[in-house]
Amino acid sequence: MGVREASKVLGVTERRVRALIQQGKLRAHKVGRIWQIDDLELRRALRRPLSEHSRLILSRALHNRSLTGLTGQDRKRTAKRIAELRASDNPAAMLVDWWGGKNSGPLNFGTNLVDHALAGNAAYVMEALHRPQEEYLRKPEDLADVVSSERLIQGLTQTELPGKAGVPIEDLRKIERAIRLSSPTPSRRILRILNIEPTALRIWRLSAAM
Numbered sequence: 001m002g003v004r005e006a007s008k009v010l011g012v013t014e015r016r017v018r019a020l021i022q023q024g025k026l027r028a029h030k031v032g033r034i035w036q037i038d039d040l041e042l043r044r045a046l047r048r049p050l051s052e053h054s055r056l057i058l059s060r061a062l063h064n065r066s067l068t069g070l071t072g073q074d075r076k077r078t079a080k081r082i083a084e085l086r087a088s089d090n091p092a093a094m095l096v097d098w099w100g101g102k103n104s105g106p107l108n109f110g111t112n113l114v115d116h117a118l119a120g121n122a123a124y125v126m127e128a129l130h131r132p133q134e135e136y137l138r139k140p141e142d143l144a145d146v147v148s149s150e151r152l153i154q155g156l157t158q159t160e161l162p163g164k165a166g167v168p169i170e171d172l173r174k175i176e177r178a179i180r181l182s183s184p185t186p187s188r189r190i191l192r193i194l195n196i197e198p199t200a201l202r203i204w205r206l207s208a209a210m
Helices: 003-010 014-022 039-046 052-064 072-087 091-098 109-118 122-130 140-153 160-165 169-176 185-193
Strands: 029-031 034-036 133-135 196-198
Touching: 003 014, 014 034, 052 072, 052 091, 052 109, 072 091, 072 122, 072 140, 091 109, 091 122, 109 122, 133 140, 140 169, 140 185, 160 169, 160 185, 169 185, 185 196
Parallel strands: 133 196
Antiparallel strands: 029 034
């Protein structure tokens, strides 16, 4: 993998990748005049300890099972990290690396996962990250938060998700803006694609005045 591809994976500039190579923080070799970095080395670089801020918002997102309150790069990076944990064959090791080998932050589901990872309970961490996701979705705002968060974590666009669910794009836009639909069917189809089981999805109906 070249410098350009590595910069996209790491989310930094090409200049930053070259600086990391020069500093010995990212091992690479040259093929002619081009730097080559292997995938294993990139994964090692990605799993360096996170900042205290990043650990806090990641543990909170894992606890809430949503990206509520996050915006901009914090929202995108946290979504990407949750996706990486789910896709990893050893998420416990990733958590240990990201937390620098020691836990910190308020006690919640996220930091509890880190505690289990530090204790070597890899099977528990794997199971916890992949257990069925049940959500109490009584309000349109709750549904909007869960759908928009999980869509971003799974890397689906506002065009791709409705296509997979077989619902109009406008229905998804309304759901993510917490606008009530006349039928729960589009919501249920979207939640099914996202592998979310609603424990209380209210049948919202528009009033005649609307």
